[in-house]
Amino acid sequence: DADVTQTPRNRITKTGKRIMLECSQTKGHDRMYWYRQDPGLGLRLIYYSFDVKDINKGEISDGYSVSRQAQAKFSLSLESAIPNQTALYFCATRGAGTSSTDTQYFGPGTRLTVL
Amino acid sequence: QKEVEQNSGPLSVPEGAIASLNCTYSDRGSQSFFWYRQYSGKSPELIMSIYSNGDKEDGRFTAQLNKASQYVSLLIRDSQPSDSATYLCAVKAGRRALTFGSGTRLQVQP
Numbered sequence: 001d002a003d004v005t006q007t008p009r010n011r012i013t014k015t016g017k018r019i020m021l022e023c024s025q026t027k028g029h030d031r032m033y034w035y036r037q038d039p040g041l042g043l044r045l046i047y048y049s050f051d052v053k054d055i056n057k058g059e060i061s062d063g064y065s066v067s068r069q070a071q072a073k074f075s076l077s078l079e080s081a082i083p084n085q086t087a088l089y090f091c092a093t094r095g096a097g098t099s100s101t102d103t104q105y106f107g108p109g110t111r112l113t114v115l
Numbered sequence: 116q117k118e119v120e121q122n123s124g125p126l127s128v129p130e131g132a133i134a135s136l137n138c139t140y141s142d143r144g145s146q147s148f149f150w151y152r153q154y155s156g157k158s159p160e161l162i163m164s165i166y167s168n169g170d171k172e173d174g175r176f177t178a179q180l181n182k183a184s185q186y187v188s189l190l191i192r193d194s195q196p197s198d199s200a201t202y203l204c205a206v207k208a209g210r211r212a213l214t215f216g217s218g219t220r221l222q223v224q225p
Contacts (some may be wrong), residue, residue: 033212040123042203042217044157050210058212084116090158102215103149104205 003027004107006091012113019078021110023091032074033104034058034066036085045088049074080100081114088112118142121216129224131199134191136219138204141185147207148180150189153218159203163189166188194223 004025013019023032030051031074035043035058045058047066055068063085067075078085120139128134136150147166151159163178165187167172171178177190187206191198201218208214 004173035215040217042119043215045214048212103161103164106160109156109158 002061004091004093005085006089006104006107006110008110009084009108010111012115013081014115015080015082017081019081021076021089021091023074023107023114025072025091025093025105025107027093027095028069028071029093029104029105031094032068033094034074034076035092035115036060036087036091037043037090037109038087046076046089058090078112078114081112083114086114116218119204119205119216120218121202123217125222126219127222127224128194130194130196131224132194134194134221135197135224136189136191136202136204136221137187137215138187138189138206140187140204140206140214142163142206142208142214143182143185144208145185145206146209148178148187149207149213150176150178150187150206151203151205151219152198153203154200191209191221194221196223196225199223209219 033045033048049055049068065077089110092104094104150163153159165178165180175192179188203218204216205213
């Protein structure tokens, strides 16, 4: 089974709808991240969480919110989806500790299309 | 100025050649440096990490770091068609999350 899972894998929705993307991990990592990827723009950080009570905005948090329901679960919500939120969304996890544990592990991604 | 810059490519090399991918970064406080490989439509996969100046080798891959010049590179020896992908450079400073470059697309011609 995959260590980092995302649901749904694909979603098509309409402008103005509320959407939730979910991420679960079995790696036991404290740190979780949400990124979006657009062609030619690389991965941009939306939100990140160091633990259940520590949630931080990334560089492009406007229009998004998150919930860290448990150490293993980190959800991303679009309260009112708009077409320019069409993108590939990745969840990632990382263990706390020294630089040797800096590796971020990515989920398979969710392709979101907002019409 | 972007925090992490990469040439978008495509970088085209013949099979068996050395592919050289480059990345520059702006934050002098950066401490950790990573190269991820991403196949089209797939998630990024870590292939190399480097933390100190110099070279680090792992199989056909060599990462090179020069903090004074704020430059990190990835060399792929004996390039194979299966190496064709987008390579993402990522940089970390302190408690901050990784900052990614926009990636370089590599094409290895059979």
